[in-house]
Amino acid sequence: MFDNLSLFVSTISRGLLLTVEATVGGILIATVLSFVFGLAMLSRSRTVRLVARIYVEIWRGTSEVVQLLWIYFVLPVLIGYRIVPLVAGIVVLGLNFGAYGAEIVRGAVQSVPKAQYEGAIALNLTPAQRMRRVILPQALVEMVPPFNNLFIQLLKGSALLTMITVHEMTYQAREVLIDRNIDQAWLIWTLVLLFYLVLAILITIGMRLLERWAARLVGRKPDERSIFSRRKKPVLAETVSAGGGPL
Amino acid sequence: MIWDWDYFWEALPIVVGDGLWITFQVTLLGSIVAYLLGMVLALLRRSRIRVVSTVTWAFIEFIRSTPLLVQLFFLFFVFPDFGLKFGPVTTGVIALGLHYSTYAAEVYRAGIEAVPVGQWEAATALSLPRARTWRAVILPQAIPRVLPALGNYTISMVKETPLLLTIGVTDIAGAAFQEASSTYRYVEPITIAGLLFLVLSYSASLLVRWLERRVGTLH
Amino acid sequence: MIRFEDVAKRFGDHVVLDGLNFTVAPGEFVTLIGPSGSGKTTILRLLMTLEQVTSGTIHVDGECLTHVRRGDRLVPADEKHQQQVRKRIGMVFQQFNLFPNMKVLQNLTEAPIRSLGLSRAEAEARAHELLDLVGLSDKVHAHPTQLSGGQQQRVAIARALAMRPDVLLLDEVTSALDPELVAGVLRLLKDIAETTEITFLCVTHEMGFARDVSDRVLMFDHGHIVEDASPDKLFSEPDHERTREFLSAVLERG
Known part of the structure; x- marks a missing residue:
């Protein structure tokens, strides 16, 4: 029943690095875009807000699969050359989840009490100083739990890169293992799921550490939740936009 | 010529005609499965039997933390081992329904917890049986308030139906891809698919927003 | 030092201030009293540029805070101009508004370094001096969240003073404090008022304090000044019926 277990594990492991690369790359781009567009949505300039809003709605409103197909099959026609699949995948993950992350950043910045802005104005700090020194450090604490959920969605989304021939874990199982070991399909797919589960748990541990650090930064006692537990977002109080969503 | 409007208008009805109905069907059925199964999970999660609630919790966390695509492959390749010969659409509906039921369970949990404790106490004071309390007191209060959140997950589900093209279901994205592969012209069909999803999720979000205003949200 | 000319402030249809004129001389301690909603706090917030006037102008030390001249027209002041004038003004808030992401010392040094361009050493020396003054x-190295309300408000006062303001705005600074902590904070403010040249504009419900430290008291009602007099005159023999009513209501309450 467990014949070939070590073959399965080693084959899936060969995709592990690419899954991690895609996820980490996606997380880096998504984080940068989240802050850029999240803050842009709070800009005083109507044009800047509009541009940010269009980015967010387009990337949340279309499907990740369609985005992958588009960058892999359509973009080469438009620009004349094909992008390396891994790079294309990372870019789509970053742009897609950055759009969700932008809403997280916007919400967290808006959740900082108005009194903090006023305190900063009374000390004659410039708008940039207010944001960087006073508001963002406090908003950070609010952002960490939703970003934890977002990054796990992104990890899950990295499996779709199999569709544009990135040889990550799902690809290894689907294209390398399954056809020759169809009678052990349950074992192969269970192993793949467990690999993803472990990665998701690692993300959660990392984010919990980040949350404790951020809580100390604002002089709050970190709460007593275990380091493994994700905080659930308040599912009923979210705002609706074209994103919908499990984030 | 990179963009061809003639081909665009030629491909549009094909993509819509072949794909839209499947996308609609899969999302509708997937949502029904998710909402019903989610309710079961939510109730099991609240079970007084420790083992039941813990196992349910672990199951929900496991499904939520792993990719829908892999779950889809699992069902697609493992069902036949049990003699279950489902078509790709049915398999897809089950995978989507199962995945989103774990989100729905969280939504129900929050909705149930938002019903004031006084309602439970009043039901106890009236000596209502537990099943009756659930059916007549708690759920009628909880369900209207969770509808917008559930609607949001349906919007997400619409955008995940293209995953099913990996097992041969031709939803909007599948139809677009098929059309593109047969003509070797990718630009227009895949852009059409993107536009359709934008229109679908945007109009669905308007619907959910309307629903939200109707029932009011919880904070 | 401060001059309000025909200042009006409306929020939508709600008129908070209307045709307001008054001046405050350098070094003067002026207290604003009156029922809540009479527009006192709005005056402080306009001076701090937390709100913008609907019409009229405000001058601080001869410089216009609300408008700049462009060609031959007056246009609402931009952020840059406001920063320039705002330099002279400090404010202490009802809810302290300390920054929870900074320790006490950094709360005091942040703005002097970033806004006034002091070196870290200068700013820290100034901060230690001021913390000494307020007895903390x-x-x-404490976090604001570890301090009592009274201590937080002392830090907030020190923080405002660290900017060496010419004008200090006090917005119900003891309203959020436990009763036993009020006296200490008021004593501190009185010391500061008596030993510095700072011009004070103070909104408070502490009538004893107002009578004790003020040079002038302005009684407000519905966005208008009802009475403008020395504290002795206003508290013992007010000219206006409205003032009498207000004072008896406040003093009765305790």
């Missing part, structure tokens, strides 16, 4: 030298 032992809390230099």
